[in-house]
Amino acid sequence: MNTSTLKRVVVPWILATSAYAGWGFAEPTSPKLKTVVVVGTREQAADQPGSAHTLEAADLERAHVLSVNEALRKVPGVVVRDEEGFGLRPNIGIRGLNPTRSTKVLLLEDGLPFTYAPYGDNASYFHAPIERYERIEVLKGTGMLRFGPQTIGGVVNYLTPEPPETFTTAIDLSAGSLGYRRARAQVGGKGQLLDVVQKQGDGARDNQALKQSDAHYKWTHEFGSDQRLTVRASVLSEDSMVTYSGLTDAEYRNFGPAYNPFANDRFQIERFGTSATWATPLGTRSSLVSNAYYYEFHRDWGRQSSSTTDGQCGSTFTNARLAGTRVNVDACNSRQNRNRDFTTLGLEPRLQSSWSLGSADSSLETGLRVHRETQDRLQFNGDSPIATTGRLVEHNERTVDAWSGFLQNRFEFDRFALIPALRYENVELTRRNRLGSGARGRDRVTAWIPGIGLTFAVNPDTTLFAGAHRGFAPPRVEDLIGNNGGSVDLDPESSRNIELGLRGQLLDQLTYELAAFHNDFGNQIAIGSIAGGSTPLAQGRARYQGVELSARTEFAPTTRHGLSPFLEFAVTSMPVAEQRSALIRVDNRQIVAGSGAGRRMPYAPKQTASLRMGLGNPTWDAAIEGVFVGSQFADFANTEAALMLGNGQFGELGAVTLVNLSGNYHPQLSGWTFYATMKNVFDRDYIADRTRGILPGAPRQLVIGASYRF
Template identity: 45%
Template sequence: MVFDFLKEEAMIRILRSGWLIGFMLLGMGLAQGRTGTIIGRVVDQTGAVIPEAVIQLWEPTTGVHRMVRTDHTGEFRFEQLGPGRYRILVSAEGFASQSRDIVLTAGAHLEPTFALSPQPLAEEVVVLAGTIVDTPEVLRRIPGSVEILDRWAFEASRIFTVNEALRKVTGVFAREEEGFGLRPNIGIRGLNPTRSTKVLLLEDGIPLTYAPYGDNASYYHPPVDRFESIEVIKGSGQILYGPMTIGGVINYITPNPPEKPRGAVTLIGGNRDYLNGHFTYGGTWGGTGLLFDYLRKQGEGARENTRTGLNDANLKIVTALGSKHALTIKGNYYGENSQVTYSGLRLDEYLANPRQNPFLNDRFLGDRYGASVTHAYVVRNEVVLTTNFYGSMFFRDWWRQSSNSNQRPNRRGDPGCRGMEDLLTTCGNEGRLRKYYTWGIEPRVRAFDKLFGIRGETEFGFRAHFERQDRKQMNGQAPTARTGILVEDNERKNQAYSGFLQHRFLLGRWTITPGLRLEHVRYERTNRLANRGAGATGRTHLMEVIPGIGITFAP
């Protein structure tokens, strides 16, 4: 009896399961017959297909989201869609995005076509910092290696100097000197880092060094505290910039004024009289933004008889002149007064006291005044013209008793200077006195266009750059002398004219970027002490054509 009862109950369960499966299959069949399909195409204004366009599909009521890409014929497909209202968003690099609402009935089959227009560079001018990599799309398309350090990376790591920041970039070596990052030694991919001579340093796209053509040595470097981000470009992709791009390009980005008024004060202190005080305040009033920041940094460093003090003040003004024009004005003052030597220690000196500095009378004095004006003009939606006007003055005096380990001291051999035993009494010193004046203008055009029927992006421009150097050396007769006998008096002048053209062919995920740069430089040098004070002048010039091409694939 029990067996018959269990057998009957099992049969009932099997029948119930069969009915349930049957109803499910029937429902699926009915649903299959009621589902719709969207098979569309994406083309440009000429009817040419656009492969690798991104198609996104939303169903607003359920929030369901699907995404596909167009194939080489420009076609995309969504299947198994139930009836309802859908929104389709189509986007492709170099084109303006397009969205469309579609109502799909049960079992419907739709074949929409999306004709995309070239993406405008700007409908109205929007003032941005002078970045090289302004969008993620540009980042993917630049040949070579590009890395960006942002403000979050600075704050998360408590960056102390620019050297610490740049060490986070693959392939970049930044050698310390005095511990404050005042004169960085930056090398990229194994190049000699001394004075960063093989790297082009920019601030908001404008040359930062005081004489990039005539003396590209970094005896001045602004504190990292006032930068918002850092762009580092290695390898190819440098046709648009010059000179001294053998290792790469480093572009420091300053922040723009905030929309609402706000300010901040940061004070950091430590032993050995360390102080880092930073004040910022800015805002936007009536369409004009202002940002002011002031930095005071000082400390005794890691060696005896050393002390560094610097002041850095900046003002940035950004204003819109209608919907098509914008103006950015920047001014900067940097002043340094440091008790710092040019020389390290010999082995015996290091073993005796690794933190000693026997050259306690060496001193560096530096002042830099810089200004720039940037005008941005939207010619039309696909064309933007940016013009930079810039200039700077840099004065630096470095009085020292040693310039390398063989000069102990550098006036050894003079009467009364027998060696290190007379260093602080009767040995004199040398004063390397420099004045640099730099100014220039650079218009630059960026446009989306078509070349040979292939969509792309063109950038071209011209720069006229001028430098003047006044270089003197005086031999002082005492360790603390700040004047002396004039033994070198040179004037150097440079005129540099450069033109550049680069075009990006956008072929789906592939980008081919040919470019050309032309540099014409005129050098002039006058030795004022030659010919018994009558002077002598020499001139030369050079012209170089620098071609380049890069190919990138963005997966």
């Protein structure tokens, strides 16, 4: 951001919000000092003007989820697609939006941006292990405008645990089938917590050894009774044999889902992140929460194929794959090394203030973000199957400078609350081609994003909520600016999102939420296939409509053995996920083959559901879980059957039901827990993805472990 922008925008915002914080017609109560809150506790979720869910530490530990994929399937409206069977690159979609690389979802950690390029390339090529997090929050609706830049699908916020004041140590070891091994250690005390995780496994396919290490440190310190500093730092690394290509239909039919010939592909990443949050009061009615964050992400990916139609190894190689013949990757004297370096940094102060106007109590939240991203992208094409360097064919520098601001105020009128919100995004994107003549291009995207929500307390146990807001997402740098420096005719994503719901409690034991949604896209950027697929990027009109229902209960002990039954479920029905116009290719302005009004959008199942139930007492608990994902199309033409010699990228993905088991035993030994879990109990073979060819879902897996806390 240049100096003139700072003078025009940042300084007036600080003066205006500071003046507002000190203004009020009646003496308000002092707001509670806190960090960035997305949803908050389950009790606080009742005040949200949109759908809000939390997965608590007890939920994650009792089910022994092995990845974020497993965890998020418990939330209605969320579809998570497996890729390598380990959850290292989750594909998260919300309310029908394509889950590929989680590009349509805003991912946060402790309320701060989590992905390496949320403005310029919002794709998830990594994910921290689920063990790092204590809670997960999922927010949809008008409340998303407090964050950004993505306000179209939903927000997923991962919360790290608070450091303890007393000395605590924990060790957790587990092992299982598919080569699974995991070791975790925690050490904390005096406001500090160090959490280290190392895990490895064989993944869902042949030639797919996976290994990830993660270390996370968090320190909190209170200055006096009303100021708090939180500092976080993390280091994550991965060294895996991961290919990008799926299977052709003939390969899948002849060799089975685990077949993967690409033994020379390798994926290596390192990610360093640090952030700080300073919370301080401003008088008796306001508080300021200031955040700073910095991330580095380095990725080297050497691979011999990016999809089943990739011609890197020649037409004979590709035709053999289409015919279902085994191929020898060592005979292919080519390996492309796609190396990426990302740097992301930003500042984000947030002001919270309470005030009164007549009989209405109000709470204001407003904030400003100054954000910068840089991408350095290289590609070396080698002339051997294991080459790590070669001819430089790409050297791109991409930069994003963004600033944004938001304001949300909650007006309370007895049982009724009105919550207007407004967000502004200003995004400057630059691309420079360091090869050839060094072409350079720049473009800008701006948007005002309004919204309004309301809640009404029908009775002490029931709340009605509703909201309407504009959805917005900026295009990627590479989609908006060509390699020759010219701007591409591509608009940001824009939608009108409407939601109506009811949440509450029945019989003091069952909590529930029911929500209906209508998302109408005036322009949707439709993902074809990331990095080398045959379906081009396109844009057009689309509409999504559906209903979500979730409930949970844990009954009081009903037998002399003190057993407590528990039950939780989440169901989504989305009858409408349609193309409202033919989708137009961005590269040549032609209609995407097969696209047309009335056809269903790809990767948008009509129904999804999860049900988990079990029994427990202080000594042990056991549960069974069922997960259902309805059938879905893999392409815009809604091809129903795979072609006999197809490339695996077209055809319907059949519905699948998976069953999981979990159990915990807490012996009369202080601090010990023994557990076991089995995923995909009946070992169902199913196709999880066809974006770059057929990718199978994770097979059956048994894991046993023990933890000790002292």
